[in-house]
Amino acid sequence: MKKRIGIMLALVVSLSLLVSAVALADTLRDPNFKSDLVLYSSMTDNDLNNLVRLFNQRYPGIRIEIVNGSAGELTARIRAEKNNPQGDVMWGGLSNSDGMIYEDLFEPYLSPYEDEIYPAYRSNNGFYNLDHLSTIVFCVNTDLEAELGMNITSYKDLLDPRLKGRIVMPDPNSSSSAWNHVCNIFAVYGNDSPEAWEFIEGLLKNDVVISTSSSVAFRSVLSGEYVVGLSYEDGASTLLKAGATNIKLVYPEEGASASAFGVAVIKGAKNMEAAKLLVDYLMSAEGQSELGTALGTLRFTNSKAVYDTPYLPKTEDITWADRDVEWLIENKEYVLQRWNDIYMRTRY
Amino acid sequence: MGAKRKFDLWTGVSLVTLGFFVLFLLYPLWGLLRQSVLNAQGQFTLEYFKRFFQYRYYTVTIINSIKVSLAITLVTLILGIPVSYFYSFYQLKGAKFLFVVSLLCAMSAPFIGAYAWVLLLGRQGVITKFLATSLGIKIGSIYGFGGILFVQSLKLFPLVFIYMNGAFKDIDNSLLEASANMGVTGVKRFFRIILQLSMPTILAASLVVFMRAFADFGTPLLIGEGYRTFPVEIYNQYLGEHGQDYRFAAAISVIGVIMTTAIFLLQKWATSRYNFSISAMHPVEKKKPKGIGGFLMYLYSYALVGIAFLPQAYIVYLSFRNSDGAVFLPGYSLTNYRMAVSRLLGRSINNTVFLGLGSLALIVLLAIIIAYLVVRRPSVLNNLIDTLSMVPYVMPGSVIGVALVIAFSGRPFALTGTALIMMIAWVIRRMPYTIRSATATLQLVPRDVEEAATSLGASKPKTFFRVTVPMMRNGIISGAILSWISIVTELSSAIILYNNRTITLTMSTYVAISRGNDGLAAAFAAITTVVTAVSIMIYLAVSKEEDVRI
Numbered sequence: 086m087k088k089r090i091g092i093m094l095a096l097v098v099s100l101s102l103l104v105s106a107v108a109l110a111d112t113l114r115d116p117n118f119k120s121d122l123v124l125y126s127s128m129t130d131n132d133l134n135n136l137v138r139l140f141n142q143r144y145p146g147i148r149i150e151i152v153n154g155s156a157g158e159l160t161a162r163i164r165a166e167k168n169n170p171q172g173d174v175m176w177g178g179l180s181n182s183d184g185m186i187y188e189d190l191f192e193p194y195l196s197p198y199e200d201e202i203y204p205a206y207r208s209n210n211g212f213y214n215l216d217h218l219s220t221i222v223f224c225v226n227t228d229l230e231a232e233l234g235m236n237i238t239s240y241k242d243l244l245d246p247r248l249k250g251r252i253v254m255p256d257p258n259s260s261s262s263a264w265n266h267v268c269n270i271f272a273v274y275g276n277d278s279p280e281a282w283e284f285i286e287g288l289l290k291n292d293v294v295i296s297t298s299s300s301v302a303f304r305s306v307l308s309g310e311y312v313v314g315l316s317y318e319d320g321a322s323t324l325l326k327a328g329a330t331n332i333k334l335v336y337p338e339e340g341a342s343a344s345a346f347g348v349a350v351i352k353g354a355k356n357m358e359a360a361k362l363l364v365d366y367l368m369s370a371e372g373q374s375e376l377g378t379a380l381g382t383l384r385f386t387n388s389k390a391v392y393d394t395p396y397l398p399k400t401e402d403i404t405w406a407d408r409d410v411e412w413l414i415e416n417k418e419y420v421l422q423r424w425n426d427i428y429m430r431t432r433y
Numbered sequence: 434m435g436a437k438r439k440f441d442l443w444t445g446v447s448l449v450t451l452g453f454f455v456l457f458l459l460y461p462l463w464g465l466l467r468q469s470v471l472n473a474q475g476q477f478t479l480e481y482f483k484r485f486f487q488y489r490y491y492t493v494t495i496i497n498s499i500k501v502s503l504a505i506t507l508v509t510l511i512l513g514i515p516v517s518y519f520y521s522f523y524q525l526k527g528a529k530f531l532f533v534v535s536l537l538c539a540m541s542a543p544f545i546g547a548y549a550w551v552l553l554l555g556r557q558g559v560i561t562k563f564l565a566t567s568l569g570i571k572i573g574s575i576y577g578f579g580g581i582l583f584v585q586s587l588k589l590f591p592l593v594f595i596y597m598n599g600a601f602k603d604i605d606n607s608l609l610e611a612s613a614n615m616g617v618t619g620v621k622r623f624f625r626i627i628l629q630l631s632m633p634t635i636l637a638a639s640l641v642v643f644m645r646a647f648a649d650f651g652t653p654l655l656i657g658e659g660y661r662t663f664p665v666e667i668y669n670q671y672l673g674e675h676g677q678d679y680r681f682a683a684a685i686s687v688i689g690v691i692m693t694t695a696i697f698l699l700q701k702w703a704t705s706r707y708n709f710s711i712s713a714m715h716p717v718e719k720k721k722p723k724g725i726g727g728f729l730m731y732l733y734s735y736a737l738v739g740i741a742f743l744p745q746a747y748i749v750y751l752s753f754r755n756s757d758g759a760v761f762l763p764g765y766s767l768t769n770y771r772m773a774v775s776r777l778l779g780r781s782i783n784n785t786v787f788l789g790l791g792s793l794a795l796i797v798l799l800a801i802i803i804a805y806l807v808v809r810r811p812s813v814l815n816n817l818i819d820t821l822s823m824v825p826y827v828m829p830g831s832v833i834g835v836a837l838v839i840a841f842s843g844r845p846f847a848l849t850g851t852a853l854i855m856m857i858a859w860v861i862r863r864m865p866y867t868i869r870s871a872t873a874t875l876q877l878v879p880r881d882v883e884e885a886a887t888s889l890g891a892s893k894p895k896t897f898f899r900v901t902v903p904m905m906r907n908g909i910i911s912g913a914i915l916s917w918i919s920i921v922t923e924l925s926s927a928i929i930l931y932n933n934r935t936i937t938l939t940m941s942t943y944v945a946i947s948r949g950n951d952g953l954a955a956a957f958a959a960i961t962t963v964v965t966a967v968s969i970m971i972y973l974a975v976s977k978e979e980d981v982r983i
Contacts, residue, residue: 123933130948150933153944162929165838171850171932259669294658300949307760309557323949327760429490432659 119146122359123171125159125351126151127178131323135379136176140366147359155299157259163190163351173354174363178261179213181206181345182268184414188212192350194361196368198387206345206386209410215347216367217319218384219262220403221269223335224303224314224321237313239338240273243288250292253306254315255299258421262299262317265344267420268413272406273340277416285424289431307332322382322396336398340406345386442893447806447814450799454821457857461836462690462824469683481684491666491685495692498663501581502646508586509642510635513593516737518623519730520594521601524719526731531738532594533969538741539591540918540965545942545958547655548951549744550575550584552751576658584656585646587741592645592915593638596870599911600634601627603877606715632707633876637869640700641915644693644826644865651924663689664925667832686832690824697823704873745962752959756952769956776945776953777936782964785937788852789920792859796867796916799860801902801909804871809880822868825861830925833858838929850932858926863919867912874908875901921965938964 126133137149154162156178163172167190179187191212199207199214206215225237233247243252255263267285274281294311296302302314303321307329314321321334348367350360366372370389377385377392384394413420472478485491516535520528553560554575564570573579604627612622628635650664657665667689670682722730755764803822806815825833837858841848848854878901886896902909924939931940938961945954 130950152933153948154928155947158928161835165835165929166849169849256669296658298654298947300947304949308552308555310551310555320949324760327757328762329760425490429488432490 119144120148120356120359121173122147122149122356122363123173124149124151124363125154125163125172125175127154127156127159128176129320129323131326131382132177132319132380136367136376139372139375139379140363143366144359144362147362149363155259156261160187160190167352170351170353170355172351173356174348174350174360176216176348176363176367177346179347179349180261180265181209181213181215181347182264182410182413182417183210183213184417185210187349190352192352192354192357194350194364196361196365198365198368198370201370201389202368202386203388208347213347213349214364214368215345215386216373217347217386218343218345219265219317219319220336220341220343220384221262221266222316222318222321222341223337224306224316224324225333225335226306226309226312226331227333228331229309229312233312237335240270240284241339243293243313244284244291246291248291248312250294251312252288252291252293252315253296253302253311253313254293255302256295257424260299261344261346262302262320263315264417265317266315267424268344268408269337269340269342269406271413271420272342272408273337276409276412277420282423282427286427286431289427295428303332318397319383325396326382334398336403338404340404342406342408343384443806443810446802447810447818450802450806450818451814451821453799454818457837458821458825458861461833461840464840465683465686465832465836468680469687472680481681482688484681485685485688494661494663494666495688497578497660498647499692501578501585501660501662502643504578504582505585505589505646506639506643508582509590509593510639512586512737513590513638514597514628514635516590516734517594517597517601518627519722519734521598522717522719523722523727523730525722525734531734533966534738534742535591535594536914536918536969537745537962537966538588538738540921541588541745541958541962545748545946545954546588546744547584547652548946548954549747550580551656553744553747576656577660580656580658581652581660581662584652585649588652589642589645590737590741592642595911595915596634596638596641597631599870599874599907600631602716602907603874604630604717606717609717629707633704633873634870636700636704636707637873640697641866641869643696645919647693648826648830648925668925682832693826694820694824697820697826745958748955749959749962752952752955754952754955756950761952769952772950772953773941773956773960777933777941778957778960780934781936781938781941781957782960784852784935785921785939785961785964788856788935788937789859789917792856792863792920793913793917795856795860796864797909797913799864800867800871800912801905803868804875804905805897805901807872808875819868819872823865826865830858830862830923830927830929833862834926834929837926849930850934852935855927855930855935858930859920859923862923862926863916866915866919867909870908870912870915871905874905878904917968918965921961 124133128136133151133153137151140149141147152159152162152172159172159175159178163170163175166172175191188210193212194214195208195211196214202215206218208214223237223243229251230237235242235245235247237243237248242248254266257263257267270284271277271281274284293315296305299316300320302316303324305311306314306316307324309331318334321332324332325334348364350357350364354360367376368387370387370391373385373387373390374392377383377390377394381393381395382397384397384400385392469481470477470479472480516531519525520531525531552558554572555561556574558575561572564572575583608626608630609622612618612626617625648664650662650668653660653662653665654668663685667682667685670685721727751761752769753765753767754769755762755766756769803815803818807819837854838849840846841854848857882904883896883901886900887893891899921937922939923937924943927937927940928943931937936944938957942954942957942961945951945957
C-alpha cells in the first residue's frame with residue numbers, strides 16, 4: 086500500500102514539475118518587464134488581441150493580463166474587490182447611458198484628449214473615457230431568411246408571424262447591448278410613447294427568445310439556431326471578418342443609433358500609472374487610428390482618428406436616429422420595470 | 434478514566450469542526466442574510482421576499498428548478514442502477530473502460546456538454562440534419578425542459594453508477610445464496626433484496642444528483658431558452674449590468690437555502706428508516722453474462738456510456754479543426770492548441786491539479802471526521818454540523834463566491850484573489866459528496882468490530898485509524914472521486930473568485946466560450962478530458978485490487 090502511494094506521489098510530483106516548467110515559460114517570455122497591468126474587459130477576442138499587440142509595440146515593458154467577463158460580471162467583481170483591488174482598468178461595457186451608478190468603483194481620471202473627442206461623446210460623468218461606439222444591428226442568417234422568403238430590413242419585419250420564436254435578443258436587465266436596442270426603439274418611436282410600448286409588446290408576443298449572453302445574439306444566428314439576433318455591430322462584424330458567409334448586418338430602416346462605450350481606471354488600482362497610459366492610448370488619435378485599422382470592425386470617438394471599417398457599412402449608408410441620453414439615464418429603472426411587467430404578462 | 438478521555442477528544446474535534454463552519458460558512462451567510470432584509474437605507478424590510486412571491490415571473494423559476502431536478506434524479510436512477518448492477522454482479526468485458534468513460538462524462542465542464550449537444554441536436558445540429566434528410570425523422574427541440582433533462586441525465590448518471598458500485602460491493606454473497614436457496618433469484622431478488630439492502634446508498638445518490646441538478650446553471654444558461662431556472666435567476670440578479678440588484682438576489686438565495694434544507698431533512702428522515710448494518714465478509718462472485726440476457730446487458734451498458742460520451746468526443750474532434758475565433762473553417766490544424774498555450778494553459782493545468790488536490794485532501798479529512806461524529810456519536814451538536822455541511826449545496830456557486838468575497842475582502846482577511854479563497858469555496862461546496870458516502874458506508878460498518886478492537890486493548894484513535902477508517906475505505910474513495918470530479922468542473926464560484934493567477938482549466942474553457950472563441954474552448958475542454966482521464970488512470974493503478982473496487 087505504501088509503495089503504491091509512493092508511486093502515485095512520484096507520478097503527481099513529476100506531472101506537476103513538467104507543468105510548472107510550461108507555466109514558468111509563460112513568465113520568462115518577456116524580458117523587458119517593467120509593470121503589470123490587469124485589464125478587465127468584455128470586448129471580443131479580436132479587439133483585445135489587437136489592442137495588446139499594438140499597445141505593447143509602444144510600451145514593451147508593460148505586461149497586460151486580461152480578465153474576461155460581461156460588464157455585469159466585471160463590475161460585480163470590482164465592487165466585491167473594493168477593499169483590495171485586483172484589477173487596474175476596465176474596457177468596454179461602460180456606456181454613456183450608465184450615468185453615475187458606478188461612481189464608487191472608478192477613479193475620476195480623464196485622458197488629456199477630451200477636447201479632440203466628438204462633443205456628443207465626451208465624458209458625461211467624469212470617470213468614463215468613451216473611446217468607441219457600438220451601433221445596434223440585426224444579425225440575420227441569410228440562408229434561413231431565403232428559406233422563409235423574407236427580406237428583413239426593418240423593425241416592422243420583426244413582428245412578422247413567420248419569425249415567431251426565431252428571433253433572439255439578450256436580456257436588457259443584464260446586457261448593455263440589449264439595453265442599447267431598447268434605447269434605440271425609444272429613439273425611433275419616441276421616448277415612453279404608446280407606439281414604442283406597443284412595438285415592444287408586439288415583439289415579446291412574437292415569442293422573441295431572451296438569452297442570457299450577448300454573444301448568443303450573433304453566434305447562434307451564425308449556427309442557424311435563430312433567423313435574427315438583436316446584436317451590436319462590432320460583435321456581428323467579427324464573424325464577417327472571420328470568414329462567415331451566411332450572415333449579414335442589417336440596420337433597421339426606421340433608424341439606428343449607438344451607445345458610446347469607454348474605458349475607466351479602477352479605484353485604488355495597484356498599477357495606476359500603467360492604467361492611465363492605456364486610457365490615454367485608447368483615447369488618442371494615433372491609438373484609435375492604429376487600432377481602428379487593425380480591427381476594421383469598430384467605430385471610434387476621436388475626431389482626428391483615421392481608419393477604415395471594411396466590415397461595417399459607411400456612416401452615410403445608415404439611417405440614423407437621435408437619442409435623448411439624459412432621459413434614458415434618468416428613466417432606466419422605470420423602463421426596465423415596465424419591460425419586465427410586459428414580459429411577465431405575455432409569457433406567464 | 435478511558436471513557437472520559439474519549440469524551441474530551443471527540444468533543445474537542447467537534448468543536449474545532451464547528452469552528453471551521455462558523456468562520457467559513459456561517460459568517461458569510463450571515464452577511465448574505467443581512468443584505469436580504471435591509472433596504473438601501475439600512476432599515477429592516479421584507480419587500481424583497483414579498484417581491485419574489487408576488488410575481489409568477491419569479492416563483493416559476495423555483496418551480497421549474499424543482500420539476501426538472503426531480504425528473505433528472507428519477508431518470509439517472511433508472512439509467513444508473515441497472516448499469517451498476519451489471520457491472521457489479523457480472524463479468525463484463527471492458528468493465529474498467531466503461532467505468533473510466535462514464536467518469537469522464539460526469540467530469541466534463543458544464544458549458545461544453547450543453548454546447549456540444551446543441552451542435553449535434555440543435556435546430557441545425559449535425560445529427561438533426563442527418564435524421565431529417567436521410568431518415569425523415571424530426572426530433573424535438575434540445576432546448577427547454579426536455580433538453581435540460583436529456584443533457585443532465587446523461588451527465589449525472591455516473592454519480593449513481595459510482596455510488597451504487599460501492600453499495601453492491603458491500604453485499605455479502607451468503608445473503609444472495611440464502612435467497613437463492615429459498616427460491617428467489619434474478620429480477621425478483623434484485624427488487625426484494627438487493628435494492629432494499631442498498632437503499633441508504635440510493636437515497637444518498639438521489640440527494641447528490643438532485644442537488645447537483647438544482648444548483649446547475651451552466652446547462653439551463655445555454656439551452657434553457659425560456660425555461661427559466663432558479664440559479665440562473667440568482668445569477669442574473671446578482672451580476673446584472675444595471676447596478677446589481679444584489680439585495681433581491683440575496684433574498685432569493687435565502688429562499689433557496691430554506692427549500693433545500695427542507696429537502697435534505699426529508700432525505701435524512703427517509704434514510705433513518707433503514708437502520709441496519711452489513712459487512713461483506715464474502716464479496717459477491719461475479720457471473721459470466723450468457724445468452725440473450727448477456728447480449729442485452731452489453732448493449733445497454735455500452736450504448737448508454739457511448740451516447741453519454743458523444744459530446745466530449747465531438748469536442749475533441751472540434752479541437753483539431755481549423756478555426757478563426759468564432760468560426761470553424763474547413764481543414765484541420767493545431768491552431769487551437771497553440772492558442773491555448775499562449776492563453777495560460779500551463780498555469781490552468783497547474784492550478785487545477787495542485788489546488789484541486791489540496792482541497793480534496795482537506796475534504797477527505799473533514800468528511801471522515803464528520804461521518805464518524807454523525808454516525809457513532811449522534812448529538813445535537815454533531816447533527817448541527819451535519820446539517821451545516823449540506824447547506825452550501827443549495828446555494829448556487831455564484832452566491833457562495835460573492836458571499837465569501839464580501840466576508841473576506843477587507844482587513845484582517847484580504848483573501849480576495851488568492852488561491853486560499855478558491856480552495857475554501859471548493860471545500861465548502863464539494864465536501865457534501867464525500868460526507869454523504871462516508872456516512873452511508875459507516876452506517877454499514879458494524880460496531881462490534883470496533884468494540885472487538887477496543888477490547889483487545891487498542892486506544893480510541895488507534896481503533897479509528899486502523900480499524901474503522903480502513904473499513905470505510907470503499908465509501909471514502911468513491912466519495913473522494915466524486916468530490917474530485919466536481920472540483921475540476923467547478924465553475925459558478927470560480928467565476929467570482931478566480932483571477933489570472935489562480936485560473937483553472939474549466940475557467941479557461943468558460944472564458945473562451947463566453948468570448949465566442951469556440952475553437953479555443955474545444956482545445957481547453959479536450960485537455961481537461963485528458964487530464965481527468967490521466968487522474969483516473971493513476972487512481973486505478975494505485976488501487977489494491979485488480980478489479981475496480983470502490
